[in-house]
Amino acid sequence: MQLYAGIHISDGKCVNPNKAHYLKNHIITSDPVKLALYWQEMGATYLHVVDLDAATMGYPVNGHIVRDIVNAVRIPIQYGGGIRTIKDIDAFLTMGVSRIIIGTQAILNPHFLKEALHIFGTERIVVGIDADNGMVAIEGRARISNFNSITLAQNVENIGVETIVYTDVLCATNMNGPDIENTKEMISRTHLNIIYSGGITSLNDLESLISCGADGAMIGTSLYTNKIRLDEAVMLCKRGGKGE
Template sequence: MQLYPAIDIRNGQCVRLRQGQFHDQEIYSNSPAKVAKQWEDQGATFIHLVDLDGALHGHGVNEDVIKEITNTVSIPVQVGGGIRTIKDIENKINLGVNRVIIGTKAVENPAFIKEAISMFGADRIVIGIDAKNGMVAIEGWEKISSYNAVTLAIQMRELGVKTIVYTDIAKDGMLQGPNVECTKEMVDATGLDIIASGGVSSLKDLESVNQVNVHGAIIGKALYENRINLEEAIMLFEKK
């Protein structure tokens, strides 16, 4: 199981939100690049970045910070937040990003996903499905759509998508454990590489998602609050 330490960027700082609420945040560092280097030094083999300002505004905002991160670490980086056009994808790749995560646009315009995959390949395009009570949230989680999360994932598979980051919003930033049941449903129904996100608070939580055959898991707040030791988690789950 691939582990992804998460760095959420807002106003150039490393922050964490609770349940995706922009008014409910905690600042952990003024230097996201230093945080990225710290995770790499502890054995991380992939880093997950979110441009929170980008997600809210619909276009890339923290590109200087992302560039600094890709220049600082030698491991691959994936990034989401505000990626809505082919040009946005090109910009991120030019910053040194390995994979881009597309969320809102996948709901609004599936044809865009097909075009992106044909241009950049399925290994570079990841779909972010953020759900609340099984329904897909869009626009920085500010709106709940009428799409069922699993139905959308199956539609994305038909377009050539291989990897999905699946986030349960109600669990995100709450340290209450991931939504294993819904994550298992997503894995079983789609057969895709599912990266579980939201609520991971302990090694036990990682074991729970590992048992439902996820491809990977994103760890955020639990790292910043020292509830999970990254080196230990990597030894247990990545190097098996």
């Protein structure tokens, strides 16, 4: 299972997205590039970078920080946040980002998703699905759509998408473990590569995701709060579980 080390950017800083950073000033570091280099040093083989301001505002805000990260590290990066146009995608891929996560626009504008897949290919376009009580949250999770998460996953698969980042919003907020049951259902009802995010707090949680067949897992808050050591998590995922 591929592990993705998270970097969540707001106002040029790395923040904990599950701690109302904009109200409580939960800043992890004022230097996201330094954190990216640290994750790389700790064994990360893939970074998951999110521009939280862009996700809310609907256009890239901290692109210069993402560029600095790309220029600093040797490992691939998947980026999400505020992607609304083909020009946005092209700019980040040209910058050196390996994959782009499309969230809101994948739901509101299927034609845009089809066009992006046609131009850039399925390996470079990933759909982000944030599930809140089974329904898809959009616009930086500020609004709940009328789409069921599994139905949406099936729809984007039919369009040609191969990989999704599936986040359980309640698990991400409460940090009481991942939603294994719904992840299993997502896996069983689609043929997508599923990268799970939300509520992962221990190596045992990663074991559970490996066992249920997830293709990847993204951890952010548990790294920021030292609940999980990145080097140990990377080794576990490389082994495919403790028992292997």
